Amino acid sequence: MGLKNKDLISIHDLSVGEVATILDVSAKLKRKLKQGESHEYLKGKTLAMLFSKASTRTRVSFETGFHQLGGHPIYLNDATSQIGRGEPVRDTARVLSRMVDGIMIRTFSHESVIELAKYATIPVINGLTDLLHPCQALTDMFTILEHKEVLKGRKLVYVGDGNNMAHSLMFACAKVGMNMVCASPRGYQPNPEIVREAQEDAALTGATISVEEDMQKAAKGADVFYTDVWTSMGEEAEKAKRQQDLHDYQINKELLALGRSDAMVLHCLPAHRGEEITEEVMEGPQAAIFDQAENRLHVQKAIMALLMSDERL
Ligand code: CP
Ligand code: NVA
Numbered sequence: 001m002g003l004k005n006k007d008l009i010s011i012h013d014l015s016v017g018e019v020a021t022i023l024d025v026s027a028k029l030k031r032k033l034k035q036g037e038s039h040e041y042l043k044g045k046t047l048a049m050l051f052s053k054a055s056t057r058t059r060v061s062f063e064t065g066f067h068q069l070g071g072h073p074i075y076l077n078d079a080t081s082q083i084g085r086g087e088p089v090r091d092t093a094r095v096l097s098r099m100v101d102g103i104m105i106r107t108f109s110h111e112s113v114i115e116l117a118k119y120a121t122i123p124v125i126n127g128l129t130d131l132l133h134p135c136q137a138l139t140d141m142f143t144i145l146e147h148k149e150v151l152k153g154r155k156l157v158y159v160g161d162g163n164n165m166a167h168s169l170m171f172a173c174a175k176v177g178m179n180m181v182c183a184s185p186r187g188y189q190p191n192p193e194i195v196r197e198a199q200e201d202a203a204l205t206g207a208t209i210s211v212e213e214d215m216q217k218a219a220k221g222a223d224v225f226y227t228d229v230w231t232s233m234g235e236e237a238e239k240a241k242r243q244q245d246l247h248d249y250q251i252n253k254e255l256l257a258l259g260r261s262d263a264m265v266l267h268c269l270p271a272h273r274g275e276e277i278t279e280e281v282m283e284g285p286q287a288a289i290f291d292q293a294e295n296r297l298h299v300q301k302a303i304m305a306l307l308m309s310d311e312r313l
Contacts, residue, residue: 166228
């Protein structure tokens with residue numbers, strides 16, 4: 001498969017086969033790590049990790065993962081690099097391309113990531129923008145596959161804000177043939193252009209992607225319940241209004257009861273217990289949230305190895 005030297009900015013840009021390859025290599029690398037087998041596919045390489053927003057999982061999984069692959073990760077943020085002082089993205093892209101082998105970026109504007117990739121001559125990986133969070137959604141597909149064995153034909157219900165997470169999940173579900181309903185109130189529904197593109201992708205795999213205001217209706221027969229924070233990074237000024245408007249869009253035991261009895265619960269984390277998810281569900285037997293968090297490591301290692309390794313995987 002031809003992922004070598006490509007960027008990973010949106011799951012929409014990946015073929016169905018490329019998504020399957022990422023999931024397959026993730027399983028191989030997870031097994032190798034657990035068995036203590038060497039898998040230094042990126043020995044001698046360097047990754048620049050640019051963060052303009054906070055992170056726990058993304059930073060630790062990329063940094064640890066790149067190190068496990070034999071490479072050297074460098075963490076940069078706005079406060080300690082020239083990015084925060086306004087150095088243009090196109091300059092940063094060209095400078096880093098002459099020094100390192102890949103760039104992972106977490107920032108606000110999706111357009112800056114596209115610009116970074118345009119000027120960089122090395123792979124660029126999107127570690128979250130206001131629009132998308134592809135590495136998380138690929139990890140989520142991997143986690144569902146581990147727990148449910150088959151993805152095609154399963155139903156994922158996303159509850160809450162139609163945000164970056166909802167967008168990437170729509171693209172991911174479309175590519176793996178999973179049906180997804182995004183249950184969000186009016187004013188918080190996903191970007192219609194993204195919904196349209198995901199529906200086009202879904203036509204290739206026979207999946208259905210839809211948006212629904214009625215959360216109870218959406219929850220019927222769900223194999224997977226998913227939620228994310230009501231207020232994403234950068235939206236803090238709207239927090240009070242969002243808490244009011246999204247108040248009912250919570251995963252709790254009443255909602256879970258509407259899904260399949262073996263339905264699993266996912267959350268990309270960080271979680272706000274008592275808001276988008278209850279403590280009881282978060283800590284309950286159906287939650288696979290910490291398996292999901294761990295899998296960021298394995299799936300992103302697969303992504304980095306596929307984009308950057310000179311070896312065949
Ligand atoms: N889920 C996720 O991306 O977590 P962080 O914000 O901690 O990286
Ligand atoms: N939607 C959240 C996801 C955090 C991982 C945010 O953008 O803040």
